[in-house]
Amino acid sequence: MEWLIQILNSVQYGLLLFLVASGLTLIFGIMGVINLAHGSFYMIGAYLAFSLAELTGSLWTALPLGIVLAFALGLVLEILLISRLYRRDHLYQVLLTFGLILVFEEMRSILVGDDVHGVAIPALLDASLPLTENLSYPVYRLFISAVCLVLAALMYFTIQKTRLGMMVRAGASNAEMTQALGINIRWIHALVFAAGVALAVFAGMIAAPVSSVFPGMGNQVLIICFVIVVIGGIGSLKGALIASLLIGFVDTFGKVLLPELAGVAVYLLMAIVLLFRPAGLYGRP
Amino acid sequence: MSSPEALLLTTGLSRSFGGLVAVDSVSLQLEPATIHAVIGPNGAGKSTLVNLLAGEIKPSSGSIRLRGEDITGWKPDRIARRGVARTFQHTNVFPDFTVFENCRLAAQSRNVHLMRWLKPAESYREWNDAARSAMAMADLGGRAGVPAHSLSHGERRALEIAMSLATAPALFLLDEPLAGMGAEESTRIVALLKRLSADHSILLIEHDMDAVFALADRLTVMVNGAVLASGSPGAIRANAEVQAAYLGADVPMTAL
Amino acid sequence: MADPERPRRSTASHRVVTWWLVLGILALAIFPAIAEKFYLQLITKIMILSIFALSLDLLVGYAGLVSLGHAAFFGVAAYALALAAPASDAPNLWLTLPLALAASAVIALVIRALVIRTAGVYFIMVTLAFAQMVYYFFHDTRLAGGSDGIYVNTRPSLEIGSIDLAQDLHFYYLVLAVLAGVFIFLGIILRSPFGRALQGIKANEQRMRALGFPTLRYKLAAFVLAGTLAGLAGYLAAAKEGYVNPELLAWHQSGMVLMMLILGGMGTLFGAVIGAFSYVLLQEWFSNLTKHWQLLMGSFIVLAVLVLPRGLAGLGQSIALRRRSSASSDDVEP
Incomplete structure (x- = not known):
């Protein structure tokens, strides 16, 4: 039964990572931008959850507020900075977004401080599901998994079935043609970027009650998400989902079975995948 | 057959x-x-x-x-x-290198020792000679010191053939x-x-x-x-x- | 007889570079005579980072491989010195330096072998991830003090005459000599057939392959060489500070050295050195202004990318160009 708990934890962690990694891979796949600051959005989300929950008294009011703020932040960043990177070398994308990380981290330090915080689980979900006589599983973690699954399904539906999704896919394969069809590619880019930011911020917010809120959390998630994108194949949502779950399992079980090497395990997985599939599981070589 | x-x-x-x-x-x-x-x-x-x-x-x-x-x-x-030397449908030369350097580099490809690190590239006579004769063959002898990006379209196509020629195919x-x-x-x-x-x-x-x-x-x-x-x-x-x-x-x- | 194939400009600029190099070495050589102890140590640190930046310049500026994991090689060599150093005696430089360089070279070889077919943005992510793997290896295992790091109790000894590297002044001159050596070594390599091939690969890899160059092998050699030179810088850094910890190979370090290259302008050896000097001096200045210096540094980086696409060196060039063109238009005026 303890295994069941680890499995549930793996799935929950993997799905949470998918929310962050999907934005990263979409932004790269559609705009060709490598965004190092993407992990910062996750960090911002966690700190937003902490501050807004204190301010409003409940995570339930904090969540929608945070998403709106995140979307606005994404739009502003895209219009002011990111859109200037589309035609430039990856090197400059790396640097500008690296600079953004420093700005975000220091802003966080000025506004909220460098302390580690915790966020209370909302009362409604603060319960445990009994599995056996002495083992139980927190309902809030199940809630995270469920929400992430719903969002993943929504994402799939939007991209595969809606007009907006069609425009996004067309924009990814041929920006000039889309432009010629009269679709305003500028707005699609801004929208995709803002959606990616909102997803990462949302992930940080709902994760806050189960993982503490701490300064370096953004970078930790960013690098794991790079590993996910590399394993899944750049630009592939399906690959990102499968890789996220793989990472969730390897990391969770690594910590249980080989605690000394847990930090290294996910990178070993990446090395193995690269040996056999240099372009990732679903990447175009 | x-x-x-x-x-x-x-x-x-x-x-x-x-x-x-x-x-x-x-x-x-x-x-x-x-x-x-x-x-x-x-x-x-x-x-x-x-x-x-x-x-x-x-x-x-x-x-x-x-x-x-x-x-x-x-x-x-x-x-x-x-x-086997090939040229591309779209002109494919090194635009920032001179005509001579384009051809010299091509000639260098005949001898790809990784560890040639010390002598300047121009001091290898056989490559210089191969580059010169390829340029002469393609009527580019007078343009040796010109960067490839300032050549005319026709000259660039000729340079591409000269580069192929310098590899002695x-x-x-x-x-x-x-x-x-x-x-x-x-x-x-x-x-x-x-x-x-x-x-x-x-x-x-x-x-x-x-x-x-x-x-x-x-x-x-x-x-x-x-x-x-x-x-x-x-x-x-x-x-x-x-x-x-x-x-x-x-x-x-x-x-x- | 003048060789018509060799443009006169390149030999002339070669002479200018040599003069600047001599001038720069002289300035750094007489610097200790006028400087306080604090500045002596600061310039030592900057020179070590210059070596680090030069090693990355070979990769990014000349071979066109953008790595975001270069700190791994820097850190591995630093750890190699720390682990190889005896508890109380001074480690012998002639034994520990080759060991440290070999460690960096081997790690570079292994990482490059794993990512041999990746390029572009993939390469950026994968180098970052593998560097992070090395980071966690030192951070999580007790091999070398975990996240606390370990001390290098005594500076390495050179075993030549009365040179005593424990004295900051002697160490300063060692670092200066190594920096000059690396600079000249890279200058020679870049003019060699190997260096020319790398520059060709950066400009157009497909064309190089079609000409017959085994480009992957060239890139592997460049990667290992750059990793080894980064290891040289890491070794010196560990010797200088007497202390190593996982932050030496954290990815901030890799980002910082890339930023140095951009500041100075990649693809010129002077650019790497100028970049290291400007970055560290800027950091000193910002951190004197405020505790939150990273905010200033981050904003500066963002602005630099937006307005200085070719680095400080590029800025210098375009100012010089504008001067020249305005000067020549003055000539036309009666």
């Missing part, structure tokens, strides 16, 4: 992308010191054929032999070092060397190819039929990835199927 003196021989060479067959069971034979032109309407698979022969893409099936040696599936650099694969050229520039390149064919084989892909019929010793016509006909220029000119294919594809074959 294969004669012992064949320089390059392909047997049943095919390549498909997804469901589309770009090159369909092509069997070709190139003799030494001849110009073999491959013609056909756009989309006939000519460029894919060059990419297959140069190792840029791998065949789905079939084989390629160079002087009797099976080179199917080899990497482009290995094929190049065996004496046995076989050139030339993908539309006359594309986008004026009449005067074309004449220069045609003369250059004529000079080269004295001691090299050339596989020539070209749309300019005047040039093709002025140069080619043999012609192969491709349509929809497959070989329609192959033979001497005279035989091809008289071939009814070729006439039909060209008329059907709406490409006037003025030289016929």
Whole structure:
């Protein structure tokens, strides 16, 4: 039964990572931008959850507020900075977004401080599901998994079935043609970027009650998400989902079975995948 | 069917992308010191054929032999070092390097020792000599110190051939060397190819039929990835199927 | 007889570079005579980072491989010194330095072998991830003090005459000599057939392959060489500070050295050195202004990318160009 708990934890962690990694891979796949600051959005989300929950008294009011703020932040960043990177070398994308990380981290330090915080689980979900006589599983973690699954399904539906999704896919394969069809590619880019930011911020917010809120959390998630994108194949949502779950399992079980090497395990997985599939599981070589 | 003196021989060479067959069971034979032109309407698979022969893409099936040696599936650099030099449909030179440096670098490729780290690149005489004679052959001797990006279009195409020549190849694969050229520039390149064919084989892909019929010793016509006909220029000119294919594809074959 | 193939400009600019190099070495050589102890140590640190930046310049500026994991090689060599150093005696430089360089070279070889077919943005992510793997290896295992790091109690000894590297002044001159050596070594390599091939690969890899160059092998050699030189810088850094911890190979370090290259302008050896000097001096200045210096540094980086596409060196060039063009237009005026 303890295994069941680890499995549930793996799935929950993997799905949470998918929310962050999907934005990263979409932004790269559609705009060709490598965004190092993407992990910062996750960090911002966690700190937003902490501050807004204190301010409003409940995570339930904090969540929608945070998403709106995140979307606005994404739009502003895209219009002011990111859109200037589309035609430039990856090197400059790396640097500008690296600079953004420093700005975000220091802003966080000025506004909220460098302390580690915790966020209370909302009362409604603060319960445990009994599995056996002495083992139980927190309902809030199940809630995270469920929400992430719903969002993943929504994402799939939007991209595969809606007009907006069609425009996004067309924009990814041929920006000039889309432009010629009269679709305003500028707005699609801004929208995709803002959606990616909102997803990462949302992930940080709902994760806050189960993982503490701490300064370096953004970078930790960013690098794991790079590993996910590399394993899944750049630009592939399906690959990102499968890789996220793989990472969730390897990391969770690594910590249980080989605690000394847990930090290294996910990178070993990446090395193995690269040996056999240099372009990732679903990447175009 | 294969004669012992064949320089390059392909047997049943095919390549498909997804469901589309770009090159369909092509069997070709190139003799030494001849110009073999491959013609056909756009989309006939000519460029894919060059990419297959140069190792840029791998065949789905079939084989390629160079002087009797099976080179199917080899990497482009290995094929190049065996004496196959190719040019690209779109001009592909090093724009920031001088004409001389473009050719010198090409000559350097004949001897790819990784550990040559100490002597300056210009101090290797054989590469300088190879570069100079290639430039002279391509009428670029007077432009040696000019950066490639300030050459005219025609000069850049000539430079590309000079770079190939500096690698001392046995076989050139030339993908539309006359594309986008004026009449005067074309004449220069045609003369250059004529000079080269004295001691090299050339596989020539070209749309300019005047040039093709002025140069080619043999012609192969491709349509929809497959070989329609192959033979001497005279035989091809008289071939009814070729006439039909060209008329059907709406490409006037003025030289016929 | 003048060689028509060799443009006169390149030999002339070669002479200018040599003069600047001599001038720069002289300035750094007489610097200790006028400087306080604090500045001596600061310039030592900057020179070490210059070596680090030069090593990355070979990769990014000349071979066109953008790595975001270069700190791994820097850190591995630093750890190699720390682990190889005896508890109380001074480690012998002639034994520990080759060991440290070999460690960096081997790690570079292994990482490059794993990512041999990746390029572009993939390469950026994968180098970052593998560097992070090395980071976690030192961070999580007790091999070398975990996240606390370990001390190098005594500076390495050179075993030549009365040179005593424990004295900051002697160490300063060692670092200066190594920096000059690396600079000249890279200058020679870049003019060699190997260096020319790398520059060709950066400009157009497909064309190089079609000419017959086994480009992957060239890139592997460049990667290992750059990793080894980064290791040289890491070794010196560990010797200078007497202390190593996982932060030496954290990815901030890799980002910082890339930023140095951009500041100075990649693809010129002077650019790497100028970049290291400007970055560290800027950091000193910002951190004197405020505790939150990273905010200033981050904003500066963002602005630099937006308005200085070719680095400080590029800025210098365009100012010089503007001066020249305005000067020549003055000539036209009666």
